[in-house]
Amino acid sequence: MTDATLSPGKAVAAVKRPTGASIGPRWTNALFIAPYMVFYLALLVYPLFKGIWMSMLESDMFDDTSKFTGLANYYRLFNDKIFIGTIWNTVLFVLMTVPVFVAIGLLLALALNRSDRTSASLRAIFFGTSVLSVTIVTIIWKMMYMPGNGAIASIMRLFGLEPIAFITSSSLALPAIAVTTIWWIIGLPMMLFLAALQQIPGELYEAAALDNASRWRSFWSITLPSIRRTMLVVVIYEIVAQFQLFGQAQLLTQGGPNNASRPIVLFIYEQGFRSWNLGYAAAASEVLFLIMAVAALAQFFASRKRVEG
Amino acid sequence: MRKLTTALLAGLVLTAGASAALAADKTEISVARFFGACEADYGSVTDVTKANGECGIITALINKFNAESTTTVVKPEIVEWPGYDQLTARIRSGEPPVISVMHEAVISDYSSRGLLEPLDEDFAKAGVDVNDMTDAARQGVTKDGKIYAMPFDTHTWLWHINMNLFKEAGLVDEAGKPILPKNTDELFAQAEQFKEKTGKPYFISTLANETAFYTRTFDTLLYQQNVDFFADPNKVDFSSPEAKGALQLLADIYSKDLTTKNQDYAASVSSFAAGDGGVFICGTWLIDTYDQESKKDGPLANGYAVTAFPQIYPGSPRVWADGHSWVLLKQDLSDAQRASAVEFMKFLWDNNFEWARTGHLPVRKSIIDSAEFKGLPHRDDIASLAVNGTALPSAVKRQFSIQEIEGEEVGSAMRGDKSVEEALTDAETRINELLANAK
Numbered sequence: 001m002t003d004a005t006l007s008p009g010k011a012v013a014a015v016k017r018p019t020g021a022s023i024g025p026r027w028t029n030a031l032f033i034a035p036y037m038v039f040y041l042a043l044l045v046y047p048l049f050k051g052i053w054m055s056m057l058e059s060d061m062f063d064d065t066s067k068f069t070g071l072a073n074y075y076r077l078f079n080d081k082i083f084i085g086t087i088w089n090t091v092l093f094v095l096m097t098v099p100v101f102v103a104i105g106l107l108l109a110l111a112l113n114r115s116d117r118t119s120a121s122l123r124a125i126f127f128g129t130s131v132l133s134v135t136i137v138t139i140i141w142k143m144m145y146m147p148g149n150g151a152i153a154s155i156m157r158l159f160g161l162e163p164i165a166f167i168t169s170s171s172l173a174l175p176a177i178a179v180t181t182i183w184w185i186i187g188l189p190m191m192l193f194l195a196a197l198q199q200i201p202g203e204l205y206e207a208a209a210l211d212n213a214s215r216w217r218s219f220w221s222i223t224l225p226s227i228r229r230t231m232l233v234v235v236i237y238e239i240v241a242q243f244q245l246f247g248q249a250q251l252l253t254q255g256g257p258n259n260a261s262r263p264i265v266l267f268i269y270e271q272g273f274r275s276w277n278l279g280y281a282a283a284a285s286e287v288l289f290l291i292m293a294v295a296a297l298a299q300f301f302a303s304r305k306r307v308e309g
Numbered sequence: 310m311r312k313l314t315t316a317l318l319a320g321l322v323l324t325a326g327a328s329a330a331l332a333a334d335k336t337e338i339s340v341a342r343f344f345g346a347c348e349a350d351y352g353s354v355t356d357v358t359k360a361n362g363e364c365g366i367i368t369a370l371i372n373k374f375n376a377e378s379t380t381t382v383v384k385p386e387i388v389e390w391p392g393y394d395q396l397t398a399r400i401r402s403g404e405p406p407v408i409s410v411m412h413e414a415v416i417s418d419y420s421s422r423g424l425l426e427p428l429d430e431d432f433a434k435a436g437v438d439v440n441d442m443t444d445a446a447r448q449g450v451t452k453d454g455k456i457y458a459m460p461f462d463t464h465t466w467l468w469h470i471n472m473n474l475f476k477e478a479g480l481v482d483e484a485g486k487p488i489l490p491k492n493t494d495e496l497f498a499q500a501e502q503f504k505e506k507t508g509k510p511y512f513i514s515t516l517a518n519e520t521a522f523y524t525r526t527f528d529t530l531l532y533q534q535n536v537d538f539f540a541d542p543n544k545v546d547f548s549s550p551e552a553k554g555a556l557q558l559l560a561d562i563y564s565k566d567l568t569t570k571n572q573d574y575a576a577s578v579s580s581f582a583a584g585d586g587g588v589f590i591c592g593t594w595l596i597d598t599y600d601q602e603s604k605k606d607g608p609l610a611n612g613y614a615v616t617a618f619p620q621i622y623p624g625s626p627r628v629w630a631d632g633h634s635w636v637l638l639k640q641d642l643s644d645a646q647r648a649s650a651v652e653f654m655k656f657l658w659d660n661n662f663e664w665a666r667t668g669h670l671p672v673r674k675s676i677i678d679s680a681e682f683k684g685l686p687h688r689d690d691i692a693s694l695a696v697n698g699t700a701l702p703s704a705v706k707r708q709f710s711i712q713e714i715e716g717e718e719v720g721s722a723m724r725g726d727k728s729v730e731e732a733l734t735d736a737e738t739r740i741n742e743l744l745a746n747a748k
Contacts, residue, residue, distance in 0.1 A: 058746075060748045061397065061401060062400075062401070062422040062424065063422070063748050076742075080742075081735070082739065146571075146573070146576060147570075147571040148569075148571065148572055148576050148580065149576070165570065165571040167517065167518070168516070168517045168518075168570070168571040168724075170726050252518075253518065254518055254519070256518075256717060256720065257720060257721065257724060257726055258717070258720075258721040258724075258726035258727060259717070260726075269394075273394040273397050273398060274393070274394060274397075274709070274710050274713070275707060275710050275743055275746075275747070276397070276707075276747075276748075277746055280746065
């Protein structure tokens, strides 16, 4: 025993703290995350707050003098029939696509979760469309949809049917964009589900087989619970991604006819780059941000409850 | 043999080096333009007389300039029509092209913010006689008393006619001219007669994926009724009964199946050439293309005519018009770059006749009055357009955005997605909201 242990007051002053076993925070460790934080703050946090600030300005693309207008842009937005229409279109589009991404992505993953050559080729084919640019995708689908000489129209005429005007009909334009989008990027959810399926231990299925469990029972009681977290990732990722619909709508329909397929991002683009109303465009961006955050968080908490329950 | 190979190689290296040095001596300027891409057909054509159509002629003109200029190389940057979103983004990010093509309706939006260089002094130095500009062209490029662009053409809206189908429909007079409607009743009667006799719709229209047809046709119908819908440049007025009548006319044409439906621009252009309808309402720029088509075998063979938009209301023969021009974007240009830019503009001015072969009206009085221009096909048929072409007042801001909104709403009513009254009210509200917030 030393003096130090007998009189703790002195010990603190006299005994040096052994290196490598520090107690309490060491701020130098923050240096490890500093590079990431610099980019995070510069490219995400700063633009976020700058966007919020801009949304409260009457700001023109080429006019350096901006005027603070408080919530006037938001008031204008919610009295703008076109903007309200874009919210509805975007939500509808998310509802049309996200469940399909989950269902078809999972079905494809289940069907192609094998190690033979055919499955490998089909996996590559289904994922292959995801690498195409939005321009190529919309050109392909324009050639499919055009009622005059489009591929679908030609097939319909072969059967003596009248061609359907997919992208010029106000009721079919948005579903047509949804089909295009699903065809384009179904590969990613499929791959995510495939990765999850391959993590499930084979013993579980063997045990189920010994208990004479049907395939449906195995799917319901083993597969689905095992990939629940991946499903959550897919749903949240797709919600966030599909709320940002832009290229397909701009190139296929330009938001028409009659505003039937104009998504929020296209509205933001038009206000910013065509009408040069940066403040108004920024306000619409903040509304989109809020909707996306609420939708993704709601899904996250709902799924977490189920997983924990 | 080895010596010969060495000599040949040395020669090649010297030639390549000399060419590179020569090219390096020239000042390179970027020129952003639409009008399409056709390098496959015209990539190496320098004889402009051998080029046809907008794309062919502008490509050959630039090739010719690059071949002839000892000081300048033009690097074309082809953009999708109309290209203003891209131009705006490039200006905002500090990387605009040196020269850009621009509709005259748009110039004031950019010039009023100091984004364009005034060109009066450059033109005077280069020997461009601005007094030779037509009134329409000079008005189009002059903002606040200064010239901000080199005018390139005046273009308007007209009727391209398939005379072979008109003959079949009994709509050709004894002089061989098309019989055209003089009022709305005649329009429907002739269109029905055409449909009955040929089994095809009277009109071919670009109704999908762009709004130009709707705006330009609707504006023309308003001009014909002397409606001054922009009496106040800060406020549009579509509340007149004439506006309602004009939109109802378009809606009736659609609902009575007197037009093709769901065609985009490319489809409608080829549809007319394929003989799918009698009248294609479109612009001056297709005259040369269809004239060439009529010289080949096919549905248009020896059967193409073009006419100014027929006056179907008693007010006036005025018709929608605009003009293409070339602007010099404000940026930190060297003296050599500016001189090269003006050299290229002067070249386009000097070759304005070649561009007028597309079907557009030239911007030089001396060309309009020339026998060479008058000798071009169909020019007598559209001579009235030089007087009757009407643009929106230059004080109206954001004209392209306005045209987009107007076209969307007119299209909604024409296709029956909205009532005529609702569409006109919505168009008015949206445009006035835009103008109220435009600086």
